[in-house]
Amino acid sequence: MAEAAAxxxxxxxxxxxxxxxxTAVTRRGPGVYDIDLSAGWSILGAVNGGYLxxxxxxxxxxxxxxxxxxxxSAHYLTASRPGPAVVRTETVRTGRTLSTGQASLFQYxxxxxxxERIRVLASYGDLDALPGDVRxxxxxxxxxxxxxCFGPEDGPDPLDGVSAITERLRLRLDPATLGWxxxxxxxxxxxxAWFGLADGRDADPFSLLLAVDxxxxxxxxxxxxxxxxxxxxxxxxxxxxxxxxxxxxITTRNLAGGFLExxxxxxxxxxxxxxxxxxxxxxxxx
Amino acid sequence: MAEAAAxxxxxxxxxxxxxxxxTAVTRRGPGVYDIDLSAGWSILGAVNGGYLxxxxxxxxxxxxxxxxxxxxSAHYLTASRPGPAVVRTETVRTGRTLSTGQASLFQYxxxxxxxERIRVLASYGDLDALPGDVRxxxxxxxxxxxxxCFGPEDGPDPLDGVSAITERLRLRLDPATLGWxxxxxxxxxxxxAWFGLADGRDADPFSLLLAVDxxxxxxxxxxxxxxxxxxxxxxxxxxxxxxxxxxxxITTRNLAGGFLExxxxxxxxxxxxxxxxxxxxxxxxx
Numbered sequence: 001m002a003e004a005a006a007x008x009x010x011x012x013x014x015x016x017x018x019x020x021x022x023t024a025v026t027r028r029g030p031g032v033y034d035i036d037l038s039a040g041w042s043i044l045g046a047v048n049g050g051y052l053x054x055x056x057x058x059x060x061x062x063x064x065x066x067x068x069x070x071x072x073s074a075h076y077l078t079a080s081r082p083g084p085a086v087v088r089t090e091t092v093r094t095g096r097t098l099s100t101g102q103a104s105l106f107q108y109x110x111x112x113x114x115x116e117r118i119r120v121l122a123s124y125g126d127l128d129a130l131p132g133d134v135r136x137x138x139x140x141x142x143x144x145x146x147x148x149c150f151g152p153e154d155g156p157d158p159l160d161g162v163s164a165i166t167e168r169l170r171l172r173l174d175p176a177t178l179g180w181x182x183x184x185x186x187x188x189x190x191x192x193a194w195f196g197l198a199d200g201r202d203a204d205p206f207s208l209l210l211a212v213d214x215x216x217x218x219x220x221x222x223x224x225x226x227x228x229x230x231x232x233x234x235x236x237x238x239x240x241x242x243x244x245x246x247x248x249x250i251t252t253r254n255l256a257g258g259f260l261e262x263x264x265x266x267x268x269x270x271x272x273x274x275x276x277x278x279x280x281x282x283x284x285x286x
Numbered sequence: 287m288a289e290a291a292a293x294x295x296x297x298x299x300x301x302x303x304x305x306x307x308x309t310a311v312t313r314r315g316p317g318v319y320d321i322d323l324s325a326g327w328s329i330l331g332a333v334n335g336g337y338l339x340x341x342x343x344x345x346x347x348x349x350x351x352x353x354x355x356x357x358x359s360a361h362y363l364t365a366s367r368p369g370p371a372v373v374r375t376e377t378v379r380t381g382r383t384l385s386t387g388q389a390s391l392f393q394y395x396x397x398x399x400x401x402e403r404i405r406v407l408a409s410y411g412d413l414d415a416l417p418g419d420v421r422x423x424x425x426x427x428x429x430x431x432x433x434x435c436f437g438p439e440d441g442p443d444p445l446d447g448v449s450a451i452t453e454r455l456r457l458r459l460d461p462a463t464l465g466w467x468x469x470x471x472x473x474x475x476x477x478x479a480w481f482g483l484a485d486g487r488d489a490d491p492f493s494l495l496l497a498v499d500x501x502x503x504x505x506x507x508x509x510x511x512x513x514x515x516x517x518x519x520x521x522x523x524x525x526x527x528x529x530x531x532x533x534x535x536i537t538t539r540n541l542a543g544g545f546l547e548x549x550x551x552x553x554x555x556x557x558x559x560x561x562x563x564x565x566x567x568x569x570x571x572x
Contacts, residue, residue: 070517070545070566071361071517071518071566073359073361073407073518073520075357075359075378075386075407075408075409077378077379077386078379092361092363092402092405093363093364093402098517100361100363100405102405116378116379119378119386119388119407120407121359121361121405121406121407121518122361123361123517123518127543130543130544130545131543131544132543133541133542133543133544134541134542134543135508135541135542136539136540136541136542137474137475137539137540138539138540188423189423222421231356231357231384231409232357232359232407232409232520232522234359234518234520234564236518236545236547236564236566238540238542238543238545239542239543253422253423253424253559254422254423254424254524254559254562255419255420255421255422256419256420256421256422256524256525256558256559257413257416257417257418257419257420257524257525258416258417258419259356259416259522259524261522261562272542273539273540273542276540276547276564278520278522278562278564280356280357280522
């Protein structure tokens with residue numbers, strides 16, 4: 001078992017937590033869902049892409065005959081803002097073990113016209129129906145125990161006041177990937193952290209969609225400043241996560257031509273690799 | 287410069303080759319294209335997923351205002367067969383540097399109804415407009431020179447007669463990842479090869495979509511037999527490939543619950559990482 005981060009005194013339950021309330025979609029009609037995007041998951045004024053993916057993921061989990069996201073591919077079109085949005089889903093194919101769906105998240109311009117923010121293609125299944133066979137060669141990331149890692153509460157937060165999401169997460173960053181916060185980026189495209197929700201809610205497949213895109217960008221450790229907008233993000237959920245904190249490791253190997261990839265792995269407290277993701281993001285070279 | 291594999295006496299040109307003819311789509315109307323899927327790119331009777339991605343990629347390259355695929359996410363719905371197909375595209379968003387589109391490939395059932403085979407979301411741009419900045423930490427795969435690697439012509443081909451695609455490719459497999467062909471799989475989820483087209487046509491962004499899904503499955507080196515159908519495949523094209531042979535390296539780290547990921551890297555003759563891909567595939571555990 002991995003060493004756990006300190007838990008809050010009262011833990012929120014899956015289904016009754018900030019994350020559940022803020023990603024809850026209301027069915028307007030067949031395959032169409034309303035949501036009020038929370039300002040609580042913003043980074044530098046933009047709504048976090050992982051939070052948005054969880055919203056779309058919940059809508060598809062309701063619309064499709066299978067409940068669990070297996071692979072979700074999202075193309076980010078325009079920046080989402082806190083406030084009303086509508087998710088329109090389409091069932092593309094229904095199979096015995098996998099179903100495929102599409103979903104788009106829209107917001108409204110000044111004239112009330114819908115503007116598409118994100119489009120997603122996803123295949124869903126039943127994680128509990130998978131065989132228990134594990135023949136992985138992957139190993140959990142070497143992150144120090146949570147009490148040797150650092151969160152926003154440990155010092156002057158470089159994003160203080162502009163990143164509401166930090167209050168909703170329990171992120172404990174590996175000191176080896178924290179050079180950027182001290183003005184000394186390592187030059188390595190790595191970011192590692194313990195990840196939990198601030199109210200102690202355990203992980204589920206939807207919160208994994210958040211976890212893969214919730215750490216500071218690896219670009220910070222490469223000495224780049226400014227935001228790194230996601231063009232495309234694909235997540236594979238490989239296993240239902242066990243209760244307890246997650247470890248997230250993100251790696252960038254190829255920064256070139258003004259783009260980089262971020263590869264994320266998420267490990268649960270039972271040392272299972274529960275999610276893998278890759279995103280293509282733009283960088284602004286100084 | 288990487289060492290080149292022997293080239294055929296007469297090289298086909300980009301735009302006038304087997305691959306170009308077999309991926310050529312005919313515009314039926316706005317955003318709608320016809321194609322006759324060639325039997326020449328089949329593996330064990332199924333049309334290769336990379337070839338299909340190149341077909342969809344060419345249709346989107348025509349339909350969108352930008353010509354080059356930057357990131358393409360495909361969900362495979364039903365098995366494609368050689369023969370007539372139609373590609374229906376939709377322009378999702380048009381931007382200055384990136385455009386996003388969607389495309390579906392359909393074939394016909396016995397009653398002539400369209401059956402969807404693959405659905406794709408993709409963002410296109412102009413590879414030649416990217417800045418030349420390269421700060422990659424990735425390194426080319428260690429593959430022996432092509433003359434020390436092995437192709438189907440070097441021995442009894444285990445897929446002889448059932449894989450038309452082998453005749454259209456110039457694949458030279460790294461002996462270190464060929465144990466499966468000798469009945470002694472390494473147990474490591476790795477597959478590496480030199481990759482070219484048999485008629486000597488150089489690589490372009492569309493043939494990179496083929497290259498990421500054209501090697502034998504890594505599952506063979508993990509001791510698994512039978513086919514490994516792709517559920518989802520996302521490709522990032524990072525750079526226009528230089529003339530000359532490509533090197534393709536595929537890695538699987540997590541075989542679990544009846545699924546595995548295949549991560550591919552494609553390197554060109556100028557030692558540039560020109561494409562990265564990841565797919566989620568099903569395995570049948572014996």
